[in-house]
Amino acid sequence: MAKDMTLLWGSGSPPCWRVMIALEEKNLQGYNQKLFSFEKKEHKSKEVMAMNPRGQLPAFKHKDVVLNESYGACMYLANQFKSQGTKLIPDCPAEQAMMYQRMFEALTFGQKMGDVIYYTYKVPEGERHDSAVKRNREALTAEIKLWEGYLQKGSGSFLAGKTFSLADVVVYPSIAYIFRFGLCEERYPKLAAYYNTLKNRPSIKASWPPTWLDSQGQDTLKDI
Amino acid sequence: MAKDMTLLWGSGSPPCWRVMIALEEKNLQGYNQKLLDFAKGDHKSPEVMAMNPRGQLPAFKCGKNVLNESLAACMYLENQFKSQGNKLIPDCPAEQAMMYQRMFEGLTFSQKMGDVIYYTYKVPEGERHDSAVKRNREALAAEIKLWEGYLEKGSGSFLAGKTFSLADVVVYPSIAYLFRFQLCEERYPKLAAYYNSLKVRPSIKASWPPTWLDTHGPEMLHDI
Numbered sequence: 388m389a390k391d392m393t394l395l396w397g398s399g400s401p402p403c404w405r406v407m408i409a410l411e412e413k414n415l416q417g418y419n420q421k422l423f424s425f426e427k428k429e430h431k432s433k434e435v436m437a438m439n440p441r442g443q444l445p446a447f448k449h450k451d452v453v454l455n456e457s458y459g460a461c462m463y464l465a466n467q468f469k470s471q472g473t474k475l476i477p478d479c480p481a482e483q484a485m486m487y488q489r490m491f492e493a494l495t496f497g498q499k500m501g502d503v504i505y506y507t508y509k510v511p512e513g514e515r516h517d518s519a520v521k522r523n524r525e526a527l528t529a530e531i532k533l534w535e536g537y538l539q540k541g542s543g544s545f546l547a548g549k550t551f552s553l554a555d556v557v558v559y560p561s562i563a564y565i566f567r568f569g570l571c572e573e574r575y576p577k578l579a580a581y582y583n584t585l586k587n588r589p590s591i592k593a594s595w596p597p598t599w600l601d602s603q604g605q606d607t608l609k610d611i
Numbered sequence: 612m613a614k615d616m617t618l619l620w621g622s623g624s625p626p627c628w629r630v631m632i633a634l635e636e637k638n639l640q641g642y643n644q645k646l647l648d649f650a651k652g653d654h655k656s657p658e659v660m661a662m663n664p665r666g667q668l669p670a671f672k673c674g675k676n677v678l679n680e681s682l683a684a685c686m687y688l689e690n691q692f693k694s695q696g697n698k699l700i701p702d703c704p705a706e707q708a709m710m711y712q713r714m715f716e717g718l719t720f721s722q723k724m725g726d727v728i729y730y731t732y733k734v735p736e737g738e739r740h741d742s743a744v745k746r747n748r749e750a751l752a753a754e755i756k757l758w759e760g761y762l763e764k765g766s767g768s769f770l771a772g773k774t775f776s777l778a779d780v781v782v783y784p785s786i787a788y789l790f791r792f793q794l795c796e797e798r799y800p801k802l803a804a805y806y807n808s809l810k811v812r813p814s815i816k817a818s819w820p821p822t823w824l825d826t827h828g829p830e831m832l833h834d835i
Contacts, residue, residue, distance in 0.1 A: 452708040456715035462709050466700075480691060482678035487687050492682030494718065495665075598778045 388468075392418035395435055395446040397425045401569065402457035402559035403445040408460040408556045411590030413472035420596070435448040458490070461556055473590075475553045486547035489537070489554040496534065497561050499527045504568055504607055515596065528611050531575060533563065538577035544584070551588070559585055567599060570607035612692075616642040619659055619670040621649045623791065623820040624719060625784035626681035627669040632780045633685040635814030637639045637696035646798040646821070682714070686781055710771035713761070717782040720758060723751045724785060728792060728826070728831060750833050755799060756787065762801035775812070783809055791828035794835060 390496035406455065410418055423429035423444060431442040439446035439455040447453070447460045449467075454460040467473040477483050502523040505514070545548030546558055562582050566572065572579035583590050616639065619625035634642055645829040647653035647668060655666040671677070671684045673691075678684040689699045701707045726747040731739070749754035769772030771784055786806050790796065796803035809815055 437719070449704075452705055454708055454712050459708070459711035459715045462711050463704075466707065467704060476690075480674075483690065484673065484678055484683070484687050487683035488678050488680055491683040511742065514738075514740045514743050516689055518735065521739050532649055 388417040389417040389586065390419070391450045393438075393448045394418055394420045395423060395438060395444055396420060397419045397430065398421050398598040399564070400425070401564050402558035405457045405557050405565075406445050406447055406460045406464075406593060407594035408526070408559065408590045409464045409475070409553075409594050412475060412551075412556065413464050413468040415472070416462070416593075431591065439479045439532060458557060461553060465553055475551075475556060477550060477552055479548075479560065482548045482552070486552045486554040489546045490557050492601060493554075493561060496558070497531050499523070500561060500565060503527045504564075519577040524611065527608075531570070531578070531611060534562070534575050535575045538581055544581070556576065559591065565608055567604035569604060569609040570611060571609065613639040613641040614643070615674045617662075617672045618642055618644045618645060619624060619647055619656065619668055621647050621668045621820040624668060624786070625648070625788050628784035628787075628818060628820065629681045629781050630669050630671055630684045630688075631818035632783065633699070633721045633777075634826060635817050636699060637782065638773075639692065639696070640734040640817075682718075682781060685777055697775065699775075699780060701774060701776055702772060703772075704769060706772045706774065706776070710776045713778040714769040714781045717778070720754050720782070721785050723747070723754045724788065727751045728788075748835060751794045751832075755794070755802070755835060758786070759801050761807055768805070779809070783815065787789070787830055790816050791823060792832040793828060793830045794832045805815045 389410070392410070394403075394406060394410070400574070407581055410416070421434075423435065425444075426604065429435065435444065436442050438453060440450060443455065445457055445460065445600070446455050449463075452463075454463055461475075471530050477486060501509075503520075506520060506523065510519075541548065545551050546554035559582075562578060566579070566582050570578075572582075572588065588596075613634070616628075616634070618634070620628060620631065634640070645658075647656070647659065648815065649668070653659065654668050659668065659670055662672060662677060667679065667680065669684065670679050673687065674685075674828055676687070678687055685699075701710060725733075727744075730744060734743075734819055757784075761770070765772065769775050770778035783806075786802060790803070790806050797807075810819075
């Protein structure tokens with residue numbers, strides 16, 4: 388099973404990390420994998436382009452099936468390997484609905500996070516504006532407060548409720564990313580508790596970004 | 612079933628249209644619904660905000676479960692109503708994977724389309740640049756060519772292969788949107804054929820945007 392799988396990935400990238408957590412949760416350890424460096428632009432290398440013409444990571448293959456979208460890979464794994472590892476999609480309609488809702492809201496969260504963190508990467512110098520930077524930071528702040536609220540009012544300690552689900556697989560890496568970029572734990576205690584508790588979950592511990600182990604992150608989000 | 616559901620929607624909005632196609636495909640006609648007007652700011656009205664604090668459409672409620680993300684609503688409906696209407700998630704692993712791949716790539720497509728079509732709505736006047744408009748149009752043109760290629764090389768006439776699936780539910784509205792904004796059919800014959808042949812599919816015909824019936828759309832994508 389795992390031997391028929393290949394993952395091309397980059398350390399710390401939330402989309403890559405999601406797939407790795409899903410693979411661990413489904414007991415699919417032992418998949419073939421290769422670590423690439425975004426800084427060295429290896430995501431545009433021939434090897435990646437051969438599996439993913441968009442030149443993006445993750446690039447994931449299972450036998451003849453290629454899934455270069457992290458949500459696609461996670462949903463595929465959850466469906467194809469339903470009978471092994473952790474059940475990632477709850478049967479209870481209310482929890483299932485909450486799981487899907489949070490999974491897809493997380494795309495908005497990821498986008499707003501990227502608008503701040505990747506601003507100078509995405510916007511050419513002549514098009515940058517302080518007003519845009521300010522607006523993006525305000526939007527991200529509002530979004531983070533929303534998620535702090537979701538964890539406060541939620542019915543359990545996981546995003547969909549009382550059990551770990553695909554919502555956590557997909558969103559945890561982005562939450563870890565904002566703390567990596569300096570988000571203040573005291574200001575967002577529920578998010579911090581969620582982040583710190585899940586650090587010890589086996590699938591998350593096993594897939595923790597290797598480049599984060601011995602270095603500090605940045606403080607881009609320190610004042611958010 | 613359908614009587615326990617409520618959809619707040621806007622005409623032509625691809626996210627709203629996706630949910631309506633899914634409801635039709637699952638034989639859930641008769642759901643409560645209300646058509647709202649983006650131009651009048653209805654999406655920020657107390658009625659919408661009560662169901663969706665983000666002030667966005669679609670806002671969808673199924674019993675007590677609120678799903679304000681179009682893909683979440685579509686996935687939830689297919690899962691909860693697997694045994695009725697059309698099967699929207701193929702069992703065959705290869706088709707299923709292709710379905711997920713195209714569904715999620717569809718979000719990138721939608722994003723690039725929005726960057727062009729909604730440019731003046733999203734970017735304040737003082738921050739607009741011709742260089743950005745040009746870059747966004749080039750990115751959209753490349754993306755559209757990619758999808759033309761997917762339909763050319765695909766194994767059937769639907770996005771996942773030989774059967775209509777959630778990939779079509781999710782992506783068709785965005786493809787229709789391109790042609791609404793006057794994308795040239797001669798330049799993209801495969802996309803045009805897909806668009807035109809699915810126009811008569813019952814779920815799509817039944818949910819066709821009412822405001823499109825007697826009018827032409829803006830010419831914004833005519834030269835893409």
